[in-house]
Amino acid sequence: MSTLQHKASEWSGVPTADAFAIDETNLFDKLGLQAFVNLSTNFYNRVYDDEEEWFRSIFASSVKEQAIQNQYEFFVQRMGGPPLFSQRRGHPALIARHRPFPVTHQAAERWLHHMQQALDSTSDIDDDSKIKMMNFFRHTAYFLVAGDELKNQNQQVPCKHATGKQQP
Numbered sequence: 001m002s003t004l005q006h007k008a009s010e011w012s013g014v015p016t017a018d019a020f021a022i023d024e025t026n027l028f029d030k031l032g033l034q035a036f037v038n039l040s041t042n043f044y045n046r047v048y049d050d051e052e053e054w055f056r057s058i059f060a061s062s063v064k065e066q067a068i069q070n071q072y073e074f075f076v077q078r079m080g081g082p083p084l085f086s087q088r089r090g091h092p093a094l095i096a097r098h099r100p101f102p103v104t105h106q107a108a109e110r111w112l113h114h115m116q117q118a119l120d121s122t123s124d125i126d127d128d129s130k131i132k133m134m135n136f137f138r139h140t141a142y143f144l145v146a147g148d149e150l151k152n153q154n155q156q157v158p159c160k161h162a163t164g165k166q167q168p
């Protein structure tokens with residue numbers, strides 16, 4: 001298991017096997033496209049209305065409708081549907097795509113809070129699928145936090161040129 005996956009399991013409290021239980025059933029076949037559209041719409045409606053300005057502002061440079069599409073296309077692709085995300089956006093590379101944003105433990109908890117509420121208000125997703133999806137989201141959120149911490153560590157490592165010594 002990679003260090004990032006290990007940290008993701010430890011911090012999220014979700015064992016890797018539970019996180020990837022989304023692969024046991026084809027959730028796209030089970031739920032259909034509209035359920036994913038509804039989930040991401042519910043999620044981003046909450047995010048863009050968040051009373052917590054520090055969290056809302058992380059999304060300030062994104063257009064809500066595009067953020068909704070980016071998210072549901074990724075979920076559809078990851079949960080057994082057609083590769084809509086990759087066809088339009090390229091490789092998911094989630095850590096790299098989150099690089100501009102402060103993906104802290106606090107931000108992960110706020111993201112997950114909105115996602116739990118979005119799931120609760122999406123009636124076309126059954127309870128078993130909700131549990132599977134939430135485990136995947138929780139694990140992935142902390143995988144991104146682990147990736148973000150790596151980015152911060154790398155920034156603290158001085159560049160070899162910063163020593164003033166010339167390399168041979």
Ligand code: HEM
Nearest residue numbers: 058059062067070071074089097101107108111137140141
């Ligand atoms: C942990 C807290 C998280 C924060 C603060 C965060 C923040 C963001 C922001 C600001 C964007 C840009 C919105 C856009 O224009 O599409 C974004 C995009 C995205 N996020 Fe997150 N995110 C988090 C967790 C997650 C998780 C857990 C997943 C997947 C399970 C995820 C998947 C995505 C995807 C697929 C995109 C679209 C990327 C693209 O199309 O370039 N994010 N996220």
